[in-house]
Amino acid sequence: MTEQSELPEGVTWEKRTTYTARGLPRTEIVITHEQLNTVRVIRDASPYVATEKASAQVQSWDAKWQDQRFIVLKEAIAEQKTKEAQAALRTLQGILHDSLRASCRVEWSELESPFTESKPSRPILQDQPERPTKPEEAGEEPLESKDRYQPELGASFLDVFIPSRWRKRKEEAWQRFEHDHSKWEKAVEALERYPVLLEEWEKWIRKENERLLPKWKSDVATWENRKKQHEKDEKARVSSFKEAVASGGRAAVEDFFSIVLERSDYPDCFPYEFTVAYKPETKILVCDYQLPSPGALPTLREVAYVKTRKALAEKHLSEKDSQTLYDSVAYQICLSTTYELFAADQFGVLDLVTFNGWVRDVDRGTGKDINPCILSLQATREALEGIDLTRVEPKACFKTLKGVGSTKLHALAPVAPLLQLDTEDDRFVEGRSVASGLAEGTNLAAMDWEDFEHLIRELFEAEFAERNAIVKITQASRDRGVDAVIFDPDPIRGGKIILQAKRYTNTVGADAVRDLYGTVVKEGANKGILITTSDFGPDSYEYVKALPITLLSGSNLVHLLDKHGHEARIDLAEAKQIQAEKDAEARRQASS
Numbered sequence: 368m369t370e371q372s373e374l375p376e377g378v379t380w381e382k383r384t385t386y387t388a389r390g391l392p393r394t395e396i397v398i399t400h401e402q403l404n405t406v407r408v409i410r411d412a413s414p415y416v417a418t419e420k421a422s423a424q425v426q427s428w429d430a431k432w433q434d435q436r437f438i439v440l441k442e443a444i445a446e447q448k449t450k451e452a453q454a455a456l457r458t459l460q461g462i463l464h465d466s467l468r469a470s471c472r473v474e475w476s477e478l479e480s481p482f483t484e485s486k487p488s489r490p491i492l493q494d495q496p497e498r499p500t501k502p503e504e505a506g507e508e509p510l511e512s513k514d515r516y517q518p519e520l521g522a523s524f525l526d527v528f529i530p531s532r533w534r535k536r537k538e539e540a541w542q543r544f545e546h547d548h549s550k551w552e553k554a555v556e557a558l559e560r561y562p563v564l565l566e567e568w569e570k571w572i573r574k575e576n577e578r579l580l581p582k583w584k585s586d587v588a589t590w591e592n593r594k595k596q597h598e599k600d601e602k603a604r605v606s607s608f609k610e611a612v613a614s615g616g617r618a619a620v621e622d623f624f625s626i627v628l629e630r631s632d633y634p635d636c637f638p639y640e641f642t643v644a645y646k647p648e649t650k651i652l653v654c655d656y657q658l659p660s661p662g663a664l665p666t667l668r669e670v671a672y673v674k675t676r677k678a679l680a681e682k683h684l685s686e687k688d689s690q691t692l693y694d695s696v697a698y699q700i701c702l703s704t705t706y707e708l709f710a711a712d713q714f715g716v717l718d719l720v721t722f723n724g725w726v727r728d729v730d731r732g733t734g735k736d737i738n739p740c741i742l743s744l745q746a747t748r749e750a751l752e753g754i755d756l757t758r759v760e761p762k763a764c765f766k767t768l769k770g771v772g773s774t775k776l777h778a779l780a781p782v783a784p785l786l787q788l789d790t791e792d793d794r795f796v797e798g799r800s801v802a803s804g805l806a807e808g809t810n811l812a813a814m815d816w817e818d819f820e821h822l823i824r825e826l827f828e829a830e831f832a833e834r835n836a837i838v839k840i841t842q843a844s845r846d847r848g849v850d851a852v853i854f855d856p857d858p859i860r861g862g863k864i865i866l867q868a869k870r871y872t873n874t875v876g877a878d879a880v881r882d883l884y885g886t887v888v889k890e891g892a893n894k895g896i897l898i899t900t901s902d903f904g905p906d907s908y909e910y911v912k913a914l915p916i917t918l919l920s921g922s923n924l925v926h927l928l929d930k931h932g933h934e935a936r937i938d939l940a941e942a943k944q945i946q947a948e949k950d951a952e953a954r955r956q957a958s959s
Contacts, residue, residue, distance in 0.1 A: 375429040377401040380421065385410075396421040400428045402435075441672040445679055448670035455665045456684075458634055459696050465632065466703035467756055471710035473627060475609055479601040482594045487586040490579040499564040505554035509547040516544035613714040617891035620645040620716055624652060627711040628704065636663045638727070642862050645891070650718035653786050656704060658741070660728040661693045661777045690777040697724060697742060697776045698761035705746050706756060712748075721745045723784040724772075739781035742772030801825055802933050809935045811924065812872055812900040812942035819870040823898055824851045827866060829931045831855060838866075849886060862893035869899035872939045872946070877906040884914055898924055900937050 374380055381397040394417040396409040407424055411417035458465070509516070518536035611619030621643050628641055640657035666689045669682040684692065701722050708720050724742045729735070746768050754764060765772070773780040801822040811819065820840060828838040836855040851866035867883050869875055880897060887895040894915040897903075902920045911918060919927070921937040928935050 375425065375432075377432070378425055378428065380425070382418075394418075398425055398428075400425075400432065402432050403428055438672065438674065441677075441679065445670040445672045448667075448679075452665065452667040452669065455634065456668060456692070459664060459692060462633065462696060462699040463703045463706075463756060463761060466707060469632060471627060471707045472713070473623070473711060475605050478605045478608070478626070479598070482597045484590065484593065487583060487590055490583050499561060499568055501561055502554060502557040505551050505558060509544060509551055511544050516540050516547075612716065615647045615650070615714075615716045617645050617647050618888050620647070620652070621891070624654075624708055624711065627707055628654070628656075631704070631707060633700075634665075636665065642893075644862065645716075647716075650716060651721065651786070652708060652717050652719070653721045653723070654704060654708065655723045655725060655784075656700065658697055658700060658724045658726050660726055661690070661779070662728075664689070664693055664696060666692075690775070693777045694775065695761055697772075698765045700724065701742060701744050701770065702756060702759075702761055702764060705744060705751060709748050709751055717748065719745060719747050721784070721786040723786075726779055728779060737779070739779055740784050741776050741779055741782065742770060743782060743785045744768055744770035745785045802829075802928070802931075805928070805933050805935050810941055810945075811935050811937050812870065812921070812939050813945045814870060816870050819900075820850045820868045823866060823868040826927060826931065826933075827851065827853060827896075830927065849890065852890075852892075863890065865890055865892045865895040867895065867897050869897065869901075871899050871901040872942045874901055875899050875903050875907060877904065877910050880907045880910050880916060880918070884911075884916055887915065900924065900942075901939060 377400060379399045379401075383395050383397075384392055385395045386392055391412065393410055393412045394414040396417050397406065398409065398421050399406045405428065409417050409421045409424065411420065518533065518540045608619055608622070612623045624643050624645075625641070628643070629639070631639075633639070637659050638657040642655045644653045644655075645651070646653075666684040667681055668684055671680050671682070672678075673680050683689075701724055705720050705722050709717060722742075722744045723740050725738055725740050727736070727738045730737045742765070744765060750768060754767070756764070771782050771785060773782065799821050801818050802825045805822075811822075814822070824838050824840040828836075831838065831853060836853050838851055838853050840851045841849050849865055850868045853864035853866065855862060855864060865883065865887050867879075867886070869879065875897070880903070883895045883897050886892075894917065896917045896919065898919045900921045902922075903918050907918060921939075925935060925937060
C-alpha cells in the first residue's frame, strides 16, 4: 500500500527515513484520513513492519469510514423519504385549496388537435461522393543547387578522396532531391486538378438536386396545404363544439365537462374515472365520480434509520388518522369537483350539479367486488357561490350543503344517490325471450324482424349482466332509430348506449351508420352499437374510426350468441330465397 493510487479516497501516506539519537536508521510513515480527521505516525526499524502496521491502520480507518458513510447515506435516504411522505400527505390534505387556486377555464384553442404529420425532410443524396479536399500549397520548387541536395561529408575527410564513398554521398543527395521534387510535382498537379474535381462534384450535386428537389418541394407544398386544411378544420370543429356547448346541447355539454374533469390535478393514487350526464331542460348535470378506495391512499408519514438494526423503519398514520384522512379526501373531492364544474361554466348552462361518489373495493365479509355510492351532493350555483371554500372545513361544508353520506365514509356504507341517470322512457316495452327458442339450424337472416330485435336485447342483457346493466327494447315502430337502449351503471365505461339491429341480407352502407350517430347525439347517449346479420362496407368502417360507434357484423353476432350458449347460423342466400318466395306469394294473393 505504498503507492498513492492504492490508497482509499481521502487517505494520504508519507514515508521517510529518520534516525534515532544513537544514529540508527528507522522507517517513519505518516498516514492521514481527511474524512475522519485523524493522523497517525508509524515508526519501526524495519521498513516492512512499518508498512504492514500502516496498511493495517489504513484498512481499519477505511472500514470505519465506510460504516459511517453507509449510515450517513441511509439517514439521507430516510430524510428524503420522510419529506416525500409528508409532501404526499399535505397534497391530500390540500386537495380543495389546490383546486381553488387552479384555473378551471378551458382555453378553446387548446382543444384543437395539433397537426402531427412530420414535414417531408429534404432529400438526402444517396451514395454521394465525398467533397474534394483542397490540397495544401505546393510551396517553393526544390532546386538541385540547394545545400540540402549537396553531398554530405561523413565523419572522415577520406570520403572526398575515396571515389566509392564520394559516389555514395552524391547518390544519397540526388535521391533526396528526386524525392522532394517528385512530392512537389504531385502537390502542384493536385492543386491544378482540384478546381476540375470540385466542378465535377458540384455538377453531380446540381444534377441530383434537379432530380430530387422538385418532388420534395411538391411534397412540402402538399404537406403545408394539408396542415392548413387540418388547422382550418380543427378551428371549425372546436368552434362548432363551442357553439353546441353554449346552446346547451346535451352531448356537447357532457363532453365539455368531461374535459374539465380530466384536467383535475390529483395524486396518482386516484382512479381518474367519472361519467357525466346532462339534462338540458333542467340544466342539471349528474357526475358519477370514482373515488379512490381507502387502501389506495398513502399512509406513510416518516422513515428513520435504525442503527442497531442497520435498516430503514417506516412509521405510518394510525388507523384512526388514516380513516380521518380518507373521509377528508372524499369530502374535498366532492366539493372541488362541484366547484370546478361551476367555475368552468362559461355559458351558464348549469343550474344544479349532482355529485355521486362511488368506490370500487372488495367486501371484507364476502370477498366480492363492490362499488357502493358513499356520498351524494346536490348544489346550485347560488348555494356554492354563497360559501367561501377557502375557509371551510370540508365535512362541515358538505353537511351545510345537505349532502348525503354516512358519518364514516371509510366504512363504505352505501347511500342512495340524490339523482341518477333516468332510465324511464315511454317508448320502452316489455321484452320477451327469443334466444331459448333458437335451434342449431335457425337462420338469423330469415327471422321475423321483431323477434330479431328481442333477440338482440336478450343477448346484450346477458353480455352486460355482470355490470348490472338494464337493457330496454323500444316499441315496434319500424322507425329503425332506436331498437334498444342499455343503461350501464358503471361510472367509467357505462352510461347510455343505443342499440340498433339490422336484419339485412345486403351490405349495410355508411348512411345507416350516419343515421345511428345522429341518433346517439340526439339521445344524449355515450355510444352506439349497430348489429347486422350481413356485413358493413369499407366506407362504414372508415366513417366510425373517430366516433363512439361499434359495428358488429353477422360473424360477430354468431360468435356472441355462441359465447352465451346459443347455436344459430346465418345464410344470406337462403334468406334472400325465402324472402323472394314470400314476396311472390304476397303478389299472388294480391292479384287474386
